[in-house]
Amino acid sequence: MSPTPSPDPDLDALRARIRHDLACLSYPDKPWVRPSAAGPEVLNCAIVGGGQFGQSVAFGLQRERVNGVVVFDANPAGLAGPWLTFARMIMLRTPKDLTGPDLGVGSLTFRAFYEARYGAGAWERLFRISRPDWQAYLNWHREVTGLDVRPAHAVTAVSPRADGLFELQVQHEGRTHRSLARTVVLATGAEGSGARVVPPMFRELPPSLYAHTNDAIDFTALAGKRVGILGAGASSFDNASAALEAGAAAAELCFRRPALPLSNPRRWMEFAGFLAHYPELPDLQRWRYMKRLLDISQPPPEPTFRRAVEMPGFKLRPATPWLALRPQAGGVQVDTPEGPLSYDFVIAGTGIVVDLAQRPELAAIAPHVALWGDRFEPPAAEADARLARFPYLDAHGAFTEKTPGAAPWAGRLFANFRGATLSLGPSAASNSNIRYTAPRIVSGITRQLFLSDADAVYDEFMAQQHHELAAQEVSGAGG
């Protein structure tokens, strides 16, 4: 729960501090990207997805003086990302002192925002960041930096064109318009590189009897009911807690493993060397890190676990895979190896799959970009079909060609969605990693924009006089 805002929040003073800090750090402040030959309306960069990562890349480009950057986000204004939509935990899982969207500007950190809003003492008392506070911070950051973020703009297609530009189809208020861009970043979150996994057995049920943990669920409708959840990831715990807090009679988590995993190597990975340089590791090592993470899964954070287990009606059912689901009078029968279970409503806590072919907006892209399975063959014992489907991105987060020469645009299309994690790091878009991953992608974009204009830049260099001194002064000086 957030504290009561300070009666005299210091956000105006913070705004002035931010302006001053950005002015102190503004060198070199000359806009430098040349307008596209195809017209001034062509964006230098279109960012698809205005969550914490897309917004951070936009801010990074602003600091590198790249103009013509627009962020399109499908969610309504103020609701980018999962925080106030389907995330149901009370507080963030990552530590409170993380830095990220600030990109190294102290006055733009979450801490500066929190202290200005609630007072310095509140920061000392804070254990972890609440979801509403994190969303409020992201919204504040967006506003105070003046980024061009367009909410309720869903990108339905990204297509490379013969002239080297990308064409984006963008839906807004029931109409579709076209936008052209020289570079594109896909910052579309966990589902942006695939889809929710709903095991086929759920399709045996009418839609009113089941949901996925990422769906909008009306928990008040579950008051007095028994809820069964398949899977024991953190989101399953969050959904169980949300159901019980809304008055559900029972919420049971069923999972295949004999016990919950205990260790969370993702927290171990939070050190600068790993976060900064994971993308430079050899392919085999990156594969091994990610395979281990996928194989062992991760436990829920302790507060998430406690919130659930301390509520009457909560139950963990380890070693309880679901074999089949059938509608029965007023609910669902779940077949398990230990016999049937009965629930009024069931939830699939079965996560998200990486599979570019399932993204309609990437239909023109997916067949032409390399996947890890195209580029890397692990030792037979370490093969993993899940990882083989991840896109093979370069060190700047740009796609690479499946067939050399067939997709020359690939290096101008960047991604940091779930599928980027094998290439860029297991937590590449999480707020603990933004400070390393966003500058990588920003540098890939500025590199592309600069190098693609290299001839014109050189011609301009040769045509300029570059006078430092006035000619008359020089001719009479020293005589």
Ligand SMILES: Cc1cc2nc3c(=O)[nH]c(=O)nc-3n(C[C@H](O)[C@H](O)[C@H](O)COP(=O)(O)OP(=O)(O)OC[C@H]3O[C@@H](n4cnc5c(N)ncnc54)[C@H](O)[C@@H]3O)c2cc1C
């Ligand atoms: C329950 C839960 C708890 C989590 N806890 C943490 C945590 O504590 N710390 C942490 O660092 N991470 C946490 N995460 C992971 C978190 O989702 C990511 O770290 C973070 O949201 C990634 O930011 P992002 O900008 O990459 O993606 P997102 O925040 O998911 O934003 C993606 C945005 O892209 C938009 N979008 C998608 N497709 C399109 C399209 N075609 N056109 C236009 N817009 C589109 C979406 O509307 C969305 O706003 C949690 C996730 C969940 C689900």
